[in-house]
Amino acid sequence: MKFNRKCTYTPRPSESVQGTMSIDGNESDVKGVFLSMKRLLGISGVVLLCVIIIPIIVYYAKPGCTAGARQLQVDQATTAALGTQLPPVKDVRLPLTVKPIHYNLILAPFIYSNNASEFYFTGSVNISVAVQSSTTNFKLHSHKLQIQTPRVVDSNGNNVAVASVEEDFARQWQSITMSEPLQAGTNYTIIVDRFRGPLERDLSGIYLSSYKELGIEKYLVASQMQATDARKTFPCFDEPAFKATFAVSIVRHQNFKAASNMPTMSSKHVLASDWFVSASGSDRMIKEDFRTTPRMSTYLLAILVSQFDYTYTTDTKNRVYGTWARPDRATSTECAKSIAKNITAFYERYFDIEYPLPKIDQATIPDFSAGAMENWGLIMYREAYLVCNPSIDKSTYLQLTVAIISHELGHMWFGNLVTPDWWDDIWLNEGFASFVEVLAMDQLHPDWDVDAQFVVDDLKRGLQSDGVQSSHPIYVEVNHPDEVNEIFDTITYSKGSSVLRMLYNSVGDSIFRIGVSKYLKQYNYSNTFHTALYQSLTSEARASGRNIDVGEFMDRWIKQMGYPVISCARQSNELSLFQKHFLISSSDAPTYGKTYSSPFDYTWIIPITAATSENISSWNGSQVSHLVHWMREKSQKFSINSTSWYLLNLRSTGFYRVNYDAGNWDALINQLLLNHSVFTPQDRARLIDDSFALAMVGQISYSIPLNMTKYMKNERHYAPWNSVLSSLAYIYSMLHRQSPQYGTFSAYMKSLILPIYNRTGVAQADSDSHLTRITREKIVKAACRYGIKQCAQYAQAEFQRYVSSNFTDKIVPDIRYTVMCRGVAMSDAEVWDNLYDAMLRETSPGVQNDILKALACTREPWLLNRYLLYTLDDGKIRRQDAALVVSSVASNPMGLQIMWDFLRGSWSSIQARQVGIFSLARYASSLGGFNSPERLREIREFLAANSNSLASAVRAFDNALESVRNNVRWMTDCLPAVMDWLNSQS
Structure with missing residues (x-):
């Protein structure tokens, strides 16, 4: 049977119009410079000479460099020239001939000047290895590091001669050839006496972050090794199967604190000049030694050097539960310790295996690419995802904190152990x-x-x-x-x-x-x-x-x-x-x-x-x-x-959709209208989602899901409301208020939402259940979106009160974003600028996120353009938040085209500033909202022209292209059926 493709749809990245986190932005690139061959050859010679000389000059000309400073002699530099497009390679797996047993790792980050461009880190590592089969060659991962030639010694301490070291930039490793074979069944030690790398704000490997405290810039060093960035931090066998134990030491200033996977074992003073080229020989530092880890993969290594506050509690097993946070936000993380304690106890009972480390530390990092990272013993989070204050933080964020802690602690068994x-x-x-x-x-x-x-x-x-x-x-x-x-x-x-x-x-x-x-x-x-x-x-x-x-x-x-x-x-x-x-x-x-x-x-x-x-x-x-x-x-x-x-697929436990015969669909709808409670909330939500999906691909009439929505006047549970609002948000995103059909659609949405809006209201009571509160957030967003008068008036009045208080009065947390978004949409540039300044001053990460999203609700195109430009400036928008800004702009009906122009004009800048493993994919997903043949053609042309620079976002761009293609088809084949039904209801 041929599948009926007439009426199709594609999923939006999320219900983004309501401020879901997603993407980011850039500025215009140079279009092209053309040179004659003669001039090009001349310039090439100069560039080659500069490539050789400049690193040497830069290295030895560091401020404060003294004759007594211990210098790093770099034999091979592993950093490829910026902008070089390396051909993709497939054979990147390490050979199994040599396996690591133990790392003795010392890391010394330098963040002790007023000029962040001077920051770097240095270190040394001894790797004990076991030779599985005799070989004269082994590989050692290294990326963007300057490394002294590795030495190899046998179990008796005798040197084994290294014949050559070859750098392989594409595979991100050094290939080390020995003068004589390493013998099977024998252990050796690979010694890298010194390596060095840049401390950048790229949110990967060991990297630089900062925050303001009383107007003063405070720097810190954090880490994100997953998936393949431990090699940016130290030479290693950077694959998950190459597990080893780690004895980590961190050299830090005495005014800073250090943390790693394990508790501190000992510390002692060391000379700064032993580690830092730019430090005076008389300066003293602390070398903090941490206890040896269990066997683990390199991607789980964690490093933190900061001036954070640390607080902790213990359980009945004397296990430590601690939190690291900048001083002005330390109290907002207090609940994290008790949540972690309870969740750990549950997993220990469920898996019948005790958590094996002596501590579970949780750190909130001002700049962090992922939501969180499960480093064994030192879990790291975005600041917005570890919040505990119900008077400030909305219920969805409080739940998200529990969810993310539960997720990361689940990794302690699945992934770490x-x-x-x-x-x-x-x-x-x-x-x-x-x-x-x-x-x-x-x-x-x-x-x-x-x-x-x-x-x-x-x-x-x-x-x-x-x-x-x-x-x-x-x-x-x-x-x-x-x-x-x-x-x-x-x-x-x-x-x-x-x-x-x-x-x-x-x-x-x-x-x-x-x-x-x-x-x-x-x-x-x-x-x-x-x-x-x-x-x-x-x-x-x-x-x-x-x-x-x-x-x-x-x-x-x-x-x-x-x-x-x-x-x-x-x-x-x-x-x-x-x-x-x-x-x-x-x-x-x-x-x-x-x-x-x-x-x-x-x-x-x-x-x-x-x-x-x-x-x-x-x-x-x-x-x-x-x-x-x-x-x-x-x-x-x-x-x-x-x-x-x-009814099939009870409680929606199966990963599939169900299409019933027409008679059964009608009977299910009648049951929902008569008494929907005979079905579980999961079943009701699944019936809604399946019916809309099937209608969008032409397998059933659109009258089925739309008739089903009539029962919602009696529905109060969060899950079905989430399902119906997100399904109907797709139609909203296609009409975008500019279509002549929008009025008919919004009129129906008002009639659908008004009864539950009147029931839930905007006021928050102490007796409200958690489900009531997260339902209220969804309903109030939808009510203001579709123009329910009471909602718009309330939001405008609340925002004016907030502005009049110089942005200090509190707004009910669960509806704060909706109030701010409505207020910004009705305000001028002066209010926008003042709200942006308030965001910079704000100490609550949850409030900051709401402001970041709400600023994209402006109806001024020039403000949207300027806001996107802010994402290219670390002083304006943190790199981790650029995705949120761009997706929020794209969710604005007038912002999608502005974002697309920005993306095309600034693609090179976006690539240079991408952070973490999700960045480019987040840019791509915002494009899925277009629904015209012209935009479809433009995206195709963009992908064809940039096919070699999509990196890890190829599939995300593919998905966005497919979304637009299906949106175009939906406008032609499905919109008439939707409008026929809506007109029949009026």
Whole structure:
């Protein structure tokens, strides 16, 4: 049967119009300079001479350099020229002939002057290695470092001659050839007496950050090694399988504090001149030695040198729970210690394995690329993601703090204790942490209904992202660092966690928990492949009397992209099910990135759960594993006893969509109108999301999901409201207030939202439940967006009060962004400038984020342009926040085109300033909101012209292009059907 492609859609990156975090920006680039060949050759000679001489001059001309200073003799410089486009390489894996056992690492960051351009770090490392097979060559990762020639000594301390050292910039390693073979079964020590690297604000490796304290710039050094940036910090074997122990020492000024993965063991004074070229020989520093870590991968190493405040508490096992934060924000992190203590206790019970380190420190970093990083013993966070003050921080941020702590602590077992052998199995880290955080949060806050929230957050995101041709399997081959960085995406996190949730609900909690525990115990402190987990779970299932082959089941979900839609046809008591790959766009849509074929002909092994109008009240809503029937073929028949409606995919535990026959859709809608509470919130949210998705691809009439929305006048739960608002936000994003049809659409939205807006109101009561508060945030945003008069008047009055107080009066946290956005939209440039200045002064990261988003709500195009330019200036907008600014501008109806012009005109600047592993992808995703053939053509031309510079964002740009293509199709094929229904209601 040919799939009806007539009416298609593509997911927006998020409900971005309401201020979801996402992208960033730049300025105009030089278009081109043309030189004659003769002049070019002359200039090349000068450049070559400069390349040789300038580093030498710069190095020895550092301020304060004295004759007594210990100098680093650089034999090889590992930094490639800026702007050089290196050809992609695939053979980047280290040989297995030499493996590390232990690192003695000393790091000495220099941040002790008033000129950040002079900052750098230096260090030394001794690596104990075991030779697996005799060899005359080994590789050592190094990137952007200046390194003395490595020395090699045997177990007796005798030197083993190094014949040559070759630099391989593309593979980011040094190839070291020995004069004689290193013998198998023998241990050696690789010694790098001194290395040196720049301290930059690039948020990777060991890097520079700063903040203002009483108007004074305070500098600190933080780290982000994942995925492949430990090699920017020290020469090492920078792959997850090369686990070793680490004895870390940090040289710091006596006015600073240092932290690493383990507690401090000892400290002593050392001469600054022993480590810093620019320091006086009489200056004294502290060398702080930390206890040796367990065996771990290089990407988990953590370094922090700062003037932060440190506070801690202990548990009954005398384990330390500490927090590091800048002094004016230390109190806002107090809850993090108690949350971590409770979550750790849950994981220890659940996995039946104690947390193995003596401490869990958590640090908030002013500049941080990711949300958080699971460094063993020293977890690092963005400041906005570790907040604890209900009077200032909105409920969604308070929940996010618990979620991120739960996620990162889940990594202490999945990722840190047991680690994937290579990055192609990163889903075992991120998917597992994203799933078990739900289990942990549900134990800590059962009233939050976290599983229902998962359905409308992670599961929905996973289905949206995986329904496109530019998707990829969860398990996918990666080699080059760009490819590694590319898979830290929604498929890995959201689909990975959703598939694990499906497995959990298919086998049941007991089998899952015991099987996972045995797996973790068997492979602790080592590396594995996903098949090891499957074997453990299969063994436990069969021991419990369940004949389930977990590997056979999971391979269908992780080794082929996409997911099925199950179409249903009922005849009497027989239900025929048909599975087919669900795609939002046509399967022949062109892509710029890699495409994948299915090894299973896009057929899945699907856990089918079902209930009918007669028996839905009889099954246990918390567990569905006993109801599972397995669908293994393209089509399959099941018996069903129902004279009314039937429902598949109970509690939305499966990663698939369901399309019912027209009669059953009508019966389900009638039941929702009669009494929606017979369905769980998860089921109600899934019916909404599936029906809108199916209508957008032309499989059902748009009247089905739109008729379903009528029951919302009686709905109060967060999950269905989240689902319906995000589904209808797509229509809003297509009309963008400039379409003549917008008035009809907004009128219906007002009628839909007004009843619950009147129920929830804008005032916050102490008796409000958490779900009420996060629902209020969604409803008030939507009410003001669609022009409900009471909301607009309230927001305007609150903003005027806020402005009159010189931006010091508090706004109800859960609706603060909506108030600010509405206020900025109605204000002039003077108010904009004053609010921006207030953001710079603000000490609450949550309030800062709301202001950053709200500033993009202005209706002045020149202010939007200027705001985008601010993202190119570290003094105006932190690099980590540039993505938030750009996505917020793109969410403004008049801002999307401004952002696109900015992106095209400043592409080189954007590349130069990209930070972390998510940056370019975030830029790309903002483009998905366009819906015209002209913009589609422009994006195609941009991708074709810049195909060699997309780096880790190739797939994200592919997805954006596919989004625009589907938006164009939707405007032609779907909008008329939507408008026909809306007109019929009026």
